[in-house]
Amino acid sequence: MRVAAGDxxxxxxxxxALSARVFGLVLRVLVDRSQAEEVTQEVFVDMWRKAPTYDSARGSAIGWALALAHSKAVDRVRSSQSQRDRDERIGIRDSVAPFDVVSEAADVRLEGKRVREALETLTEAHREAIVLAYYGGLTQTEIAERLQTPLGTVKTRLRDGMIRLRAAMGVS
Known part of the structure; x- marks a missing residue:
């Protein structure tokens, strides 16, 4: 009665009077000492908040406290298990990506063929700049030096060549 009044x-x-019994029950359910300590604290916070709703006609204070403790401990077990299940599902989903090596190789070959065919539609100057940049791995400055062409011209050829290449491949 006094606890319900905020005493x-x-x-x-x-x-x-109850903390050792509550903690013991929670520890038996959870096994993990640190989680049991957290849940025991939650039980007593709830008891403090819900004290005005306690009805002695429905059972003893110790029975109410232990029922609350058991309920909270079981909720923690369920929550932990649910989290492990989610983590496992995500882990399985992330680690097992369906991958068809044969299909992927075929796609790469077909795409390579499309690019080579599209490159053939470009002017020699555009094709040469793109091949040196994307297949040769040269920088724009290196291309300019190799072709003995101004850097601005190389940049223009690359930009215009890529625009024409995208159009030839049907990519917007």
């Missing part, structure tokens, strides 16, 4: 000293007495 802190009365609650401290209840805590002293």
């Amino acid at each position: 802190r000293e009365a609650f401290a007495t209840v805590y002293d």
Whole structure:
């Protein structure tokens, strides 16, 4: 009755009387000591908040406290299991990506053929700049030096060549 009225000293007495039993029950359910400590704390916070709703006609204070403790401990177990299940599903999903090596190789060959055919539609100057940049791995400056062409011209050829290449491949 005093705890329900917000009497802190009365609650401290209840805590002293019940904390070991509540903790023991929670620890048996959870096994993990640190989680049991957290849940025990949650139980007593809930008891403090819900004290006005306690009805002695429905059972003893210790019965109410232990029922609350058991319920919270089981909820924690379910929550932990649910989290492990989610993590496992995500881990399986992330680690098992369906991959067809043969199909992928065929796609790469077909795409390579499309690019080579599209390159043939470009002017010699555009094709040469793109091949040196994308297949040769040269920078724009290196291409300009190799072709003995101004850097601005190389940049223009690359830009215009890529625009024409995209159009030839039907890519917008």
